[in-house]
Amino acid sequence: MSNNSKKLFLETYGCQMNVADSEVVASIMEHDGFTIIKTREEADVILVNTCSIRENAETRIRGRVQGFSELKKKNPKLLIGVIGCMAERLGEKLFDQEKNVNIIVGPDAYMDLPLLVKKAENGEKAINVELSLTETYKDICPSRIDETSISGFVSITRGCNNFCTYCIVPYTRGRERSRNPESILQEVNDLSEKGYKEVTLLGQNVNSFVFKNSISEVSFPELLEMVAISVPNMRIRFATSHPKDMSDDTLRVIAKNDNICNFIHLPVQSGSDSVLKDMRRKYTQEWYKNRIEAIHKIIPGCGISSDIFCGFHNESEEDFNQTIELMKWAKFDLAYMFKYSERPGTFAYKNLADNVPEDVKQRRLEEMIVLQNQISLENNQGDIGKVFEVLIEGISKRSEQDVYGRTSQNKVIVFPKKEYKIGDLANVIVKTCTKATLVGEAV
Known part of the structure; x- marks a missing residue:
């Protein structure tokens, strides 16, 4: 099967840096002919971008990787890769600890991913966790995975x-x-x-x-x-x-x-x-x-x-x-x-x-x-009665009649949708609040 017909599913855990890194990975793999898909069931390769900042983050990822066993039974050729910080921290130990893992790649080695996928396809250990003093992926224009994001x-x-x-x-x-x-x-x-x-x-x-x-x-x-x-x-x-x-x-x-x-x-x-x-x-x-x-x-x-x-x-x-x-x-x-x-x-x-x-x-x-x-x-x-410019990010989970967005100060505010759509800027006066959210009306 040529890479032009292969499908990649990317799953990202951790910080915003990992989200940005996943978009770099997506670009590298698309350049090699892969198609990025949104459902893991159809994937030929699954890459899990990981976090090591706390133990519970790694525990969650381990559970996720182990859960891919059923997918492997249905598709024995499915390749699973652990990339990012957890891959860097544990290195080759991951092959022994997680039987489903075929590919291990650290944050500075994403350019090597296409070659490592080929190695894994041939049944070889595919790992690169070398850190770099120079790699910044400056020549990669990331692929924006979430097409609905603003x-x-x-x-x-x-x-x-x-x-x-x-x-x-x-x-x-x-x-x-x-x-x-x-x-x-x-x-x-x-x-x-x-x-x-x-x-x-x-x-x-x-x-x-x-x-x-x-x-x-x-x-x-x-x-x-x-x-x-x-x-x-x-x-x-x-x-x-x-x-x-x-x-x-x-x-x-x-x-x-x-x-x-x-x-x-x-x-x-x-x-x-x-x-x-x-x-x-x-x-x-x-x-x-x-x-x-x-x-x-x-x-x-x-x-x-x-x-x-x-x-x-x-x-x-x-x-x-x-x-x-x-x-x-x-x-x-x-x-x-x-x-x-x-x-x-x-x-x-x-x-x-x-x-x-x-x-x-x-x-x-x-x-x-x-x-x-x-x-x-x-x-x-203290913000009640004040007017803020809000960038609208989505529809409120509690009501389809309301939208939510963030102020310049990064506070979430919910207000009636009216004619507004995602991506619009609106001036909103704060009427009430909770500890986490402001509630207001467009003015």
Whole structure:
């Protein structure tokens, strides 16, 4: 069977970076003659793009891969590949642990996929988990898998140089590399030409972006402004920012350009300097607060979200209380909250004892969640009576008479559909709210 008649099903888990990577993979495989399909039952090849950030993510993926046994019985020639971070972390062990797996590919080896598929077809072990210091897929124009989407992702960096002690990312995605701004702009303009209304620039640490060649050097604030100017009719977002690299220059670029959304995701992880030091986060509580104050000063009304987790190595009750006090002070619109779980291969796994009891972790997590729910509700109540420009993303799950979209501040708002359609911009006044959603009417 020629590749021109073969069908590929892609399944993606984890972060937005994985979504963007799956679109790169789709482009590579289409170039090799594969057709991307939406149902796995018809597939000749299934690729599962995986996440290793937490243990439960890997557990879920294992269950999914094991569930393909029935498909293999119906189609013995079906090839199943595990790609991405879990493939990089476990490597050849996956062949022994998951009998259904035929192909294993890390995040820097997607260009090798067509060759690896051929090897697997011949019954050979097909694996490439080599990390690269240079691969950015700059010459690949990603295939947009979700044709109904109005929001697209563009990776501007790959890998990470921070080596936070708890994090597996530098070991699964390699060292940090910044893409050529020219290829980034080409990809953003491709989204615009295809009718996308919003683009999110992605990286493990977007604001450390710097591209150097013999002629010039481009920083993240400069890139952000270049993107905003090149597609004035698109909304621009970016994620994720590292507090140590969040500069006033970046904030001024956001304030200056109307199409850059007034929203920043700024993970704090902990409010304790002692814990932050053990995490190797390279900033203090004072520095983080300074960055929050700068955001409010330069971009009034900017939405801010964060990542926070409890129960890291040696976290005392006083350390945890400092996190709680920081949450009360920062008043995040949204926070992604977790309890610490060790990831094999990290510095913390090898050197920092996981010595906070599980029941203490759970109690602290529940306390954080209760507090953040209260803060989110109060923040949303403060928006009642205000008018926001909303990009409409879809039909409400609760009523076909309502649509939903997001404000520039990244808050979800639901309002009557009327004559509006997906992709439209509408000015909406907030009438009421829950802790997670604003409810309003178009004005």
